[in-house]
Amino acid sequence: MAKVLMKGNEAIAEAAIKAGCTHYFGYPITPQNQIPEYMSKRMPQVGGTFIQAESEVSAINMVYGAAGAGARAMTSSSSPGISLKQEGLSYIACAQLPCVVVNMIRSGPGLGGILPSQGDYFQATKGGGHGDYHLVVLAPSGVQEAADLVAEAFDIADEYRIPVMILGDGMIGQMMEPVEFKKHEGRELPEKTWAANGWKNKNHARRVVNSLYIEAEAMEEVNRQLQEKYAEITKKETRVQEFMTEDADYIIAAFGTTARIAKNAALKAREMGIKVGVIRPITLWPFPAEAFAQAAEHVKGILCVEMNTGQMVEDVKLSVNGKVPVEFYGTTGGFVPTPAAVVDALEKLKEGK
């Protein structure tokens, strides 16, 4: 198929439809509005469902219902709206339902601003709502990758019965880049034998989608199952991209939008004679700890660059476990780091300042 020039938000919406998403529930919030707008136009064309819910709270619960009944369901929002969805996400995680949630992060906290940020890293990767759970978090760094990861997100969600988040930011959502909707080689997925959608034929036990376990033993067992699943996902689904790391003396750790700037900075630093590589986690959860641990064996230091005040840097530090110095450079408010500023920070790291 030919390439088309599309905004990240639109590409994600189209990719979801091509991945067989039949139910979308959303609520307007900048900078992700092109997703519900696109869905409102496309869903009726493909016989799917689009509902503009009365709130983000309601939208995520509609996802719970549709996903619980066996549909490929999705919602999207931006930071303040994602906070409202946390209750629903916790229930979905416990009820072990598959769904895809898009967060185009805007700057915060509070109502914040509408410009790009990566300030929701903690919220996305550490659970976000109450209880011990994780989402699988995929962080595209461009429009093409965003589209590709959407199809993967639905497959991962269905395979493991887990909510998957696509974590972008205002820039990924608003930017136009060429995108090609490649044929997705889907995986073989288990039948949804748990979906509560009417007890037809009655050749199986009736189905209950639930997250209430009043008996301690039962609740403990659910947690054990969840952790087992998370371990399996960590083993099988961790993704990372390495850029010029082989001979690198220094590593920039960055994800999403920031990783693009990191690559620019690495090239610039190499022109100045500093051997720099980039490690870009594509899955923020599960975190590619191994890639950083290995790098720590041969590099002199790691600089973590984020559009926040230092969140992923904690996971990088845990991964290298004190083996090499890990420094941080970040921007907030909607400012995107410049390659020059990243190179400055690298020089400081090199000089041990």
Add this chain to the structure above:
Amino acid sequence: MTEQIILAGFGGQGVLLAGQIIAYAGMNEGKNVSWLPSYGPEMRGGTANCNVVVSDEEVGSPVVVEADCLIVMNRPSLEKYEKDLKPGGLLLLDSDLIEIEPTRSDIKVIKVPANSLAEQAGSIKAANMVMLGAYNACAHVVQNKTIIECLEKIMGEKKAHLIPMNEQALELGAQAAK
């Protein structure tokens, strides 16, 4: 080759569209491109701007901080973005609407009376195309014919009758830049 462009003007002047056409044309010629708009409240009634990158390499940051070219269609945009042009860079300004002079002396400046040339082509709305024509005559980032093919695609059948006028606007812009 990596060309980084900032286009800025009032909302409604079509700077976002002009930027999109550069990106489209670049893509159709097999280059890597990105188009990043300003978005949000800034869009409404105020200034509009976009960053375009056209490159043979993978596009790194879509945010343009050292522009090869700055295309401005109003005074606030000139004042705001002049500093973002790299030394030796190209500044194209709509001289019908911008009465002040650029402050920098280390850049190349081309003044295009875009509004009057657009009127001459048939509509003041084509001022963005005049600027685009002027830009491409200087920068040669894409072929003119690719730009016209992109225009045809974007405008569709409904607005196909506007193509000749836009073509003329592009041409008048190109001449003015010479």
Add this chain to the structure above:
Amino acid sequence: MAKVFEKTKMLTDVPFHYCPGCTHGIIHRLVAECIEELGMQDKAVGVAPVGCAVFAYNYFDCDMMEAAHGRAPAVATGIKRACPDDLVFTYQGDGDLASIGTAEIVHAAARGEKITTIFVNNAIYGMTGGQMAPTTLVGQVTTTSPYGRNAETQGMPVKMAEMLATLDGAYYIERTSVHNVPNIVKTKKAIKKAFQYQMEGKGFSIVEILSTCPTNWGLSPVEALKWLEDNMIPQYPLGVTKEGR
């Protein structure tokens, strides 16, 4: 020997956890009987609330989902849109529906969502130990209105059936009671009608059922039935508040 009563197949054999004298059990049975009589056993999906009926998924012998507090109408919306031929119902109390879940119920009704809500109004939060609900009567003593509900500082009871009747999207709304046999019969008729309207694709339907909570009202079961009749019905008049568009 002649069989005079048979428990509906739509209820499991799990014993109800409800307090003695609580009328939830009656309402469960009515809902279950209606589903069975309409032959919808294999197409019914129920949504349980948070509150006393939180374990409803253990009792109704059909596919069930458990929703977060107040969110049952949104969950039911998702189910119905995924399975338009199913009979989808929510079973919610007054804390769940009339307080934390007002947005969800109002907009499900406004959209004319083709689902049915069984709304059990007992004027109190039962599960959490008898706190004041939006439906608590003025002067009624609860654990969070120990001096009786004060209209000045705690507002007036919310009349959901009347409020929802103002929405054009709602198709059928009726308030009934289960404090005596004639009203139990009327309640069953209302539930059946609500389900039928859903299956006919008419739109949103809800039956608000006045119910007792002897434990938290501090009354015997018999006194509670009397208290409902004397105090709740004047505040919450029975009858159809909306039918048709």
